[in-house]
Amino acid sequence: MKEVYYVYNNEAIASCVFLSILDKIESIDIARSCLILPFLLDDKTVSFIKKNNSSESNLEHLVNINQRLFASFNKRYLSLLPVSINSLIILKKGEQLYVNDNIIRKSNTKINIDVEELGDRFSKLREVIPVFLSLIENYSTNQLYRILKVQL
Numbered sequence: 001m002k003e004v005y006y007v008y009n010n011e012a013i014a015s016c017v018f019l020s021i022l023d024k025i026e027s028i029d030i031a032r033s034c035l036i037l038p039f040l041l042d043d044k045t046v047s048f049i050k051k052n053n054s055s056e057s058n059l060e061h062l063v064n065i066n067q068r069l070f071a072s073f074n075k076r077y078l079s080l081l082p083v084s085i086n087s088l089i090i091l092k093k094g095e096q097l098y099v100n101d102n103i104i105r106k107s108n109t110k111i112n113i114d115v116e117e118l119g120d121r122f123s124k125l126r127e128v129i130p131v132f133l134s135l136i137e138n139y140s141t142n143q144l145y146r147i148l149k150v151q152l
Contacts, residue, residue, distance in 0.1 A: 009041040009080060013122060014087035017041070019096060020126055022106035024133055030102050032141045034084045035148065038076035039132055044069055046128050049135070059135045060147055073148045 017040055018033065039045055048069055052062060063070045088104065091097045095109050136144055145152075 009037070009083060011083055011087045011090055013125075014041065014080075014083050015091055015096075016122055017125060017129075018087055018091060018104075019106070020129055021133065022097060022104070024129060027103050027105045029141055030088070030099065030104060032136075032144065033088065033104055034081055035077070035136070035141075035144055035150070036132075037080040037084050038073055038148075040125050040128065041080060042076055046124060049128050049131055050124075053131045057135065059139060059144070062135065063147060070148065074150050077148075077150050 014037055017036060021028065021036060039049075048066055049062070052065070088097070088099075092099060095107055097104055097106050099105075139147065
């Protein structure tokens with residue numbers, strides 16, 4: 001993994017992304033959570049999702065209209081998998097979430113995530129999270145892995 005890529009996409013911002021997502025949804029399975037960072041920590045993907053935000057859009061359509069962008073998804077997935085796992089472990093040890101039967105839920109202990117203090121990048125990520133969640137909500141985890149061509 002490139003050092004610059006890791007510094008730019010680290011456990012701190014990843015943890016904030018996970019907490020923001022768990023503010024919007026009640027729970028998420030571990031395998032599905034590992035798909036979050038390759039989407040949301042890639043600036044080009046975030047810009048693309050933001051520009052193509054419409055009620056008719058679905059994930060398969062977005063993947064088809066920009067195959068070049070999603071061709072690198074598996075590589076991003078593999079690069080960010082350790083960051084995803086480390087972030088989830090940090091949040092679990094910090095009692096911000098708990099895991100039961102491969103399902104992640106946010107705990108009642110709450111950290112106040114002040115968007116302004118976390119910078120412009122996180123503000124943009126936070127804006128696109130609801131769009132991202134709407135794109136993936138109608139698919140099973142298996143379908144998402146297939147659509148995104150993740151190779152394990």
